[in-house]
Amino acid sequence: MLRDFGKLMELAKRLARTILLRGRVDKMDTSQELNQDEREYIMRKLAEPSHWLERSRLKKDVDETHAKDWEKLKATTVNDSKLRYLGTVVKIAAVFAGIAGCTYFFLIGNYPKDGNDSSIKQESITLELENGSVEKLTKSDNRQFKNSKGKVVGLQNADQLDYTQGETQDGSIDDSNESKVYHKLTVPYGKTFQLVLSDGTQVQLNAGTSLKYPVRFVKGENREVFMEGEAFFDVQKKQKQPFIVNTDNLGIQVLGTQFVVSSYPEDAYINTVLLEGSVGLYKSSRKRNGEEHTILEPGFMGEWNKEEENISVKEVDTSIHTAWTKGRMVFSHMKFKDIIKKLARWYNVSITNNNAQLGEETFTATFDVKIESMEDILESFKRNYGFHYDIENNQINIY
């Protein structure tokens, strides 16, 4: 039988370290792992430049087809198994839909149908215009949004909505009119969206977030927006026009900077994480004078406790809080009950945890939303902490 595989791996590690740090490989003691012949063979190979040259030549060849090979492999494994599973579900669902549809048709055939509308709204990204009408945005669309005078103010380019257009096209003719015009963008669970405001400020909206903003900012006035949920702001610097994010009863005032605000109604805290520049936090019922501000420095997070209405500041790893902008979820020493809230938003599912002990357990983990399914993630947690779960449609129960 084979000798201890782990030992050989350890040896490879030692060899690699020695080579990289210019040590003498031939001085190493390998008597535990190798016999004389093997040792001589390995040492000779490692010392031969031709061994490394040949290897790098072959490696280049494999590297070139690596991505293609993965695609091929994925098609016959991961995708295939998911597809097959999906296929069955769709078939069963189709049968049910068929039966339900017939029943509906025969029993309540001419009943006015309006119950579905709200559920459709829930699932799509929507833009509420100044006249109160709600437009559904599809990620593959390219659309124009015009003001009451027919002038284009916003341009949708796939998953981005851009308001800089109106700003550059003309001077100050409509300033007074458009100053009071607001749009409201709502991103449902399971989706994200990008926004460029008229001053060039970029906002990335996380799942389950809505942001209300003026179609154009007026010169000389504060730039104010209103949000609920979580968003990453990269604010265009304007010395004389502070940018203010209002959320719940917290105001966040900045000049030009990058920061993330997380303010979901179901969370006990509103978190503001600063990457660059400086921001001031204040209770919105108070006047925005200097004394009431809590000033954040880059790399710090301001935690607003909604119930106690106070702010505490602590140093954080900002990459954890911005990971979502790159489609990743990072949990660092986070309680399971808080993790499932985030998972529910990302995957647009509802998760009920019936295991109180598990809820208090802390985890540290990273997931990639584009690669891992909700089930992959549950399996990962399950492996660390034995629990049971079942999935029924969009409802996940954990025991």
Added chain:
Amino acid sequence: MYSLNNPLKLKANKTYRLTTKEYKVLFDTHHVSLCLFCNRYLNDLEMAKDVVQEIFIKVWNQKTVFKSKHTVRSYLYTAVKNRSLDVLKSKRYKSKCDLSVEAIQSMETDSFFSSELVLQETARLVDDAVDTLPLRCKKIIKLSLLGYKNGEIANELKITLNTVKAQKKIAYRKLRFQLREHIALMAHIFLP
């Protein structure tokens, strides 16, 4: 799941299945070395790629359950070896290549397997560490690993001798700093 520093203890002897992400990481980490390893048996890189592909499909379809990171790797290398030997002994291959019985017998030994395994894994770890260096450092270190002297590197890359020395210093400082961590990380990627 790729844990940063998991506060939970791993339960002894818990087995686990690969998630899609772990499968991708497994492929990214070992695809090249497995192909080169297989090539040591078959001496035909295209055929080696096919064998490795086949093994990866098997890993997924069987939903093979692994006990630890070592069993995953050990499974992959062993499966590639066995499949390679099967290919070598197949009639079709025999008619194409004239391998002596002794040559095949020597490849069947544990010694051959272990030596090639150690060589591949060593080279992989070296490559991975060098790949983390900034571009200029990387070029210099790669040449240095190929046995180039400082002067020859300077000539090859058309830079001054002092630049080579300075860059090497930076490279080794970086390597020393991250090596322990890096290699430890690579090793723990499959330990939840």
